[in-house]
């Protein structure tokens with residue numbers, strides 16, 4: 201398909217959880233990408249909300265691309281004893297998401313395979329011209345693990361060759377979600393809390409028991425039971441939740457690494473593109489360098505990111521990836537001076553400036569920032585966040601200083617979207633950003649002229665400290681702040697200045 205530069209493609213993911221929309225133009229620029237939840241204030245909102253749809257109204261779309269094939273998704277649900285939860289046709293699913301607004305004339309409508317959308321979101325935003333793509337998620341259509349060889353042909357079109365796959369109900373994501381539910385957390389939402397809890401427990405006894413009872417074959421990613429239905433609440437008694445989390449993390453890592461070993465053995469490329477919700481497991485990600493030389497995980501590897509993937513497949517070629525600041529804009533210069541002033545006087549401040557992050561992590565444009573030095577700052581931030589005490593806060597650090605403070609795992613020279621953990625070399629100085637196992641979830645900031653870069657440079661010049669504590673700016677129980685009005689509500693509730 202040949203596109204005029206002024207025509208646009210809309211990519212949609214939705215209907216299941218964490219709906220999102222992406223707009224790319226005929227030059228391959230991602231000009232907008234956002235999550236429905238940031239507009240509706242419903243966490244992981246499954247459907248495109250009115251506020252998000254309003255952002256799309258200024259465009260005429262040549263193509264609307266859906267992130268999976270609705271009929272196959274519904275067939276899978278019927279097979280697993282669930283009712284279909286969306287229309288069966290591509291047109292119907294798109295209309296369900298876009299509502300009345302979509303009655304206007306538009307161009308073609310297409311739907312792509314769920315895992316191919318994941319793969320395209322990763323490969324076509326990556327710096328690579330050839331890569332091994334690994335997708336590991338919970339459930340979409342039937343695929344649960346896929347390995348692809350991806351490259352561009354002589355005309356620059358992305359070509360994907362499927363090398364291996366595993367199918368429902370054998371799913372690493374469903375396994376991790378089942379344990380998440382078993383320990384009292386919300387599946388398909390709070391897996392990151394399970395991961396944080398793992399460091400407080402021991403996998404010494406629990407991992408072997410979990411593996412022997414649930415896993416049929418690590419090499420082939422086969423389970424003994426369908427974990428979609430969850431675990432018996434009375435299973436694995438005698439273990440603390442922390443030990444179960446640690447055991448699940450250890451078993452998940454064995455499974456993930458067996459997939460990576462298999463993927464590498466195809467010999468297609470030493471570049472890894474890793475996608476799917478399981479790619480958000482930054483603890484497991486630390487060892488990917490054992491299998492691949494260079495690694496790309498885009499900031500939104502889960503289903504929301506597949507709105508980028510569907511649009512990328514319709515576009516067909518490499519996208520011009522810039523950064524993760526793709527959502528709603530709060531205009532104005534990044535408030536560097538105001539933040540420095542607040543940090544020096546109050547040690548903590550919010551910032552809501554520029555375009556909102558696409559992906560689950562606040563990367564500086566919708567962040568609560570704090571001076572990471574000293575023993576008491578964690579409690580100060582927790583007075584606002586009221587998170588479980590076992591969960592650490594993350595550091596955001598000038599990229600050129602990262603090796604002075606953190607031991608970066610092999611294969612990783614940066615972690616611009618908080619994809620990995622690394623051992624903190626100075627936990628004595630920065631206890632607030634160090635987990636109980638001595639690691640930190642690192643965000644590195646290159647010299648890209650971004651607002652958070654300017655702020656870190658000014659903070660370093662003023663204090664000699666090249667990092668800040670960074671956590672998402674959100675009212676408790678709500679998604680991240682999106683607009684200035686949201687920031688005003690945050691200020692009123694918590695008494696913390698939020699600069700724009």
Ligand SMILES: [Fe+2]
Pocket residue numbers: 314318337338339340476477502503
């Ligand atoms: Fe998925």
